[in-house]
Amino acid sequence: MEGPAGGAPEHARLIRKLRSIADLSPDAVRAVERLPLRLRELPADSDIVSEGDQPTECCLIVEGWVARYKLLARGQRQIMSFHIAGDIVDLQGLHLKVMDHSLCALTPCGVAFIPHAALEEAMRRHPVLQTAFWRDTLVDAAVFREWMAGIGRRTAYQRIAHLFCEQFTRLRAVGLGDENGFELRITQAEIADALGLTSVHVNRVLKALRQDRLIETPGRYVNILNWEGLRSAGDFDPSYLHLRAAALNERSP
Amino acid sequence: MEGPAGGAPEHARLIRKLRSIADLSPDAVRAVERLPLRLRELPADSDIVSEGDQPTECCLIVEGWVARYKLLARGQRQIMSFHIAGDIVDLQGLHLKVMDHSLCALTPCGVAFIPHAALEEAMRRHPVLQTAFWRDTLVDAAVFREWMAGIGRRTAYQRIAHLFCEQFTRLRAVGLGDENGFELRITQAEIADALGLTSVHVNRVLKALRQDRLIETPGRYVNILNWEGLRSAGDFDPSYLHLRAAALNERSP
DNA sequence: CGTGTTATTGACCAACATCAAACTTAGTGG
DNA sequence: CCACTAAGTTTGATGTTGGTCAATAACACG
Numbered sequence: 320m321e322g323p324a325g326g327a328p329e330h331a332r333l334i335r336k337l338r339s340i341a342d343l344s345p346d347a348v349r350a351v352e353r354l355p356l357r358l359r360e361l362p363a364d365s366d367i368v369s370e371g372d373q374p375t376e377c378c379l380i381v382e383g384w385v386a387r388y389k390l391l392a393r394g395q396r397q398i399m400s401f402h403i404a405g406d407i408v409d410l411q412g413l414h415l416k417v418m419d420h421s422l423c424a425l426t427p428c429g430v431a432f433i434p435h436a437a438l439e440e441a442m443r444r445h446p447v448l449q450t451a452f453w454r455d456t457l458v459d460a461a462v463f464r465e466w467m468a469g470i471g472r473r474t475a476y477q478r479i480a481h482l483f484c485e486q487f488t489r490l491r492a493v494g495l496g497d498e499n500g501f502e503l504r505i506t507q508a509e510i511a512d513a514l515g516l517t518s519v520h521v522n523r524v525l526k527a528l529r530q531d532r533l534i535e536t537p538g539r540y541v542n543i544l545n546w547e548g549l550r551s552a553g554d555f556d557p558s559y560l561h562l563r564a565a566a567l568n569e570r571s572p
Numbered sequence: 573m574e575g576p577a578g579g580a581p582e583h584a585r586l587i588r589k590l591r592s593i594a595d596l597s598p599d600a601v602r603a604v605e606r607l608p609l610r611l612r613e614l615p616a617d618s619d620i621v622s623e624g625d626q627p628t629e630c631c632l633i634v635e636g637w638v639a640r641y642k643l644l645a646r647g648q649r650q651i652m653s654f655h656i657a658g659d660i661v662d663l664q665g666l667h668l669k670v671m672d673h674s675l676c677a678l679t680p681c682g683v684a685f686i687p688h689a690a691l692e693e694a695m696r697r698h699p700v701l702q703t704a705f706w707r708d709t710l711v712d713a714a715v716f717r718e719w720m721a722g723i724g725r726r727t728a729y730q731r732i733a734h735l736f737c738e739q740f741t742r743l744r745a746v747g748l749g750d751e752n753g754f755e756l757r758i759t760q761a762e763i764a765d766a767l768g769l770t771s772v773h774v775n776r777v778l779k780a781l782r783q784d785r786l787i788e789t790p791g792r793y794v795n796i797l798n799w800e801g802l803r804s805a806g807d808f809d810p811s812y813l814h815l816r817a818a819a820l821n822e823r824s825p
Numbered sequence: 826c827g828t829g830t831t832a833t834t835g836a837c838c839a840a841c842a843t844c845a846a847a848c849t850t851a852g853t854g855g
Numbered sequence: 856c857c858a859c860t861a862a863g864t865t866t867g868a869t870g871t872t873g874g875t876c877a878a879t880a881a882c883a884c885g
Contacts, residue, residue, distance in 0.1 A: 453709075508831080770842055
């Protein structure tokens with residue numbers, strides 16, 4: 320019954336993620352492995368949680384890409400973060416009872432719901448887990464701040480370069496993504512909604528990034544031709560991701 | 573020994589703030605009152621904490637306005653939040669050891685430093701305090717998200733209207749601010765850095781807001797002439813502040 | 826294959842930035 | 856109390872990034 324990482328693959332993803340940002344005791348790992356998961360498959364474009372909901376479970380992403388977004392008055396959408404396997408996307412629901420935004424599957428997704436009560440019990444028994452989960456919500460906030468700085472003060476070219484650096488780094492930190500690139504499982508319109516741009520402009524900037532030989536984009540794949548060039552174009556410094564050194568090293572070429 | 577709110581005025585501000593977002597037991601209130609505070613007066617334009625620091629205390633604002641900001645590659649500044657009396661501005665330092673941004677006094681400020689150890693001890697003894705502080709960091713994150721949506725998708729006019737609604741609501745929620753307005757203790761350049769604009773453009777938009785009879789700005793004061801107009805111009809809905817009903821009602825005209 | 830989605834490109838436009846200068850306000854020191 | 860100064864506000868002229876509108880091309884999937 321025990322998988323290669325000492326639990327079901329769903330638990331393993333979560334443990335890998337928590338290990339990328341915090342140090343877990345063996346005891347805590349076992350507690351995570353015992354968390355009850357209610358597994359579900361969601362089609363693309365379906366909401367996982369919606370603004371106004373009062374969830375009683377948290378949602379762990381097992382497979383696929385998820386977006387956190389708000390809809391504004393004139394129907395515009397702002398995506399505030401992308402999430403990948405291992406992320407628990409609504410830990411905040413533990414303490415903020417009403418959702419002030421929505422979460423949506425961008426690709427077909429495997430997700431696992433964990434009752435708030437089970438998480439609370441695990442945290443009570445293992446304060447290190449409490450630290451890890453709180454820390455995780457703080458890292459999310461740090462990413463919000465970095466995105467805010469990008470949207471407010473960086474050019475479209477810098478923003479897209481920065482986004483690619485961030486996604487690549489985050490995927491590598493949890494053992495996904497390849498040596499020199501990653502599969503970008505979102506459309507240009509979704510990039511636009513994340514960066515405060517239009518899809519037309521995203522398309523033009525991507526062309527420029529290709530022409531500058533920073534990336535190649537065969538199909539849905541982003542192949543990084545020149546990491547240092549992309550990093551400096553995007554003014555990317557991964558400190559704000561607060562990754563542990565071990566996880567960060569996964570990125571180096 | 574007990575003041576009007578049952579403690580020194582510095583503690584009272586913090587309690588008032590925590591009460592605006594969470595329900596505190598009398599026991600927890602007493603624990604907050606016993607938190608050791610190291611008081612300091614800071615001149616305007618001085619950093620309270622800087623990017624790269626590894627603080628061992630948290631900073632409570634007792635008087636004045638504070639900005640959270642990042643400096644980017646080309647010397648541009650993005651302000652990510654404003655803070656007022658009662659806010660603990662770097663609770664995240666409890667779990668993220670290295671600051672990924674800075675905090676700066678915009679006005680002369682009274683601040684109180686609280687050792688991490690004292691906060692941790694209080695939270696261990698009173699789990700409700702732990703909930704309240706975690707919740708506070710989650711509300712901060714909710715505000716980041718709202719600002720991100722504004723910078724990414726709202727016009728300059730909407731953003732400024734929204735900011736004024738937010739500041740007014742937050743000041744009222746902790747018992748500061750007047751019936752129909754508040755003292756705006758920041759410059760137009762600082763508004764610009766918060767909203768991803770230039771000070772020139774902020775100035776022009778303020779003129780438009782005045783001409784539309786939404787506000788008056790005698791000196792540093794923002795007088796709200798038409799709350800409903802300002803609210804709808806800024807597409808402001810206070811849900812994301814996650815204020816308790818009692819605190820929210822302080823805003824109604 | 827067809828049909829809907831996504832990507833790409835062009836022509837034109839608007840919001841906001843940049844540059845520069847004048848004006849107002851708030852301190853500061855004599 | 857008044858000059859002097861520095862900071863902040865206001866305004867105009869002009870430039871640029873990125874938006875809008877629209878059409879076509881390339882995919883993806885049943």
